[in-house]
Amino acid sequence: MDQQGSQGRENVPRTHAKHLNVATRKTPRAINRQIVLELLRAHQAISRADLARLLGMQRSAAGRIVSDLIAQGLVREGAPGATHRGRKPTMLHLDSDGRCAVAVDVRVTRTYVVATDLVGRELTAVRSFATDGEPQAFAAHLASEVHRLLADHGESGRCLGVGVAFPGMLDRSGSVVLRAPGMGWRDVRLREPLSERLGLPVVMENAAKACALALIWSARGDEPPGDLAFVSVSDGVGVGIVMAGEVLRGRNNAAGEFGHLPLSIDGPRCACGALGCWEAYVSNLATLSRFVGVPYAPHRPLPPAMARASVDDVITAARAGDAKAVTALVTTARYFGLGLASIVNAFDPDRIHVGGEITAAWRGAAALVGASVFAGASVA
Known part of the structure; x- marks a missing residue:
């Protein structure tokens, strides 16, 4: 039990004015x-x-x-x-007439943009471009692509703002990328420079949390969304947790970073620098590395065979009976289930939603994933 007095008071967290929104x-x-x-x-x-x-x-x-x-x-x-x-x-x-918003999905390798109405219906085709690794170049490129999209589709109406789903940890204000291991970014101020280039309001959110928020929004009327998790497997692994109808954020807005949950202290080195992270076993790069037969090395130049390949190619090869492709996907599925078991043990959600390229192989992978979840979860 904590002692009272000055020692007890030292354990009380201090709230700084910069973290407060002042009411008027x-x-x-x-x-x-x-x-x-x-x-x-x-x-x-x-x-x-x-x-x-x-x-x-x-x-x-x-x-x-x-x-x-x-x-x-x-x-x-x-x-x-x-x-x-x-x-x-x-x-x-x-009233969406004459108004639109732009949705941006940033991934480590490519960035996707589309214009929508105010309830999320797509008004344009999705466009994409290679994600720039340098922050200023990325902001300039994204602003140029958004301006081009809006200019080409003037019938979409006046743009009210831009929403950006980003693959990394953001501060609570959604202004600063605290850490994005896959992109090698740390403490990058992005929202304000991007807004200045666009001349539009910009809202940024962690990609997995944005997907979890979308699941909440998809619940119609008075139907509660329940407790759930959204898990995305793509260039990295992202997890968004919903508890009691709210996205779980944590003290530093970093709740849900299960992609960097260590599965083995002797595992491959992750993009974050740690060993054996879940992401190092199940990300697209991890699956491709197994298929090609090279070590997982997220910050090294890709061998030519990997630079030309994608997870979709691995899935296609597996369906055609390629033994290496089947082995790569089976291993990914088992490790994926092992990580999901940790989410089940930690939060006991009503359901888990899975997104990302790996879902194209879900018919064949579901049983393997489920077996790993049931083997590792205390409740399932």
């Missing part, structure tokens, strides 16, 4: 506006009465917020909704 008289109204927009996004059509009920406020107060959002062109009235009795309510919707 306008703060509650701004928060309520965000909640209304989120409810409209989740329900896609909702009456003023139901909106007031979900907000827990008087209909007149909810009506004033809605009127402001209609005046700003963010909300529109639609056709009357169904009702069992009385007057049919006018349904409210997000």
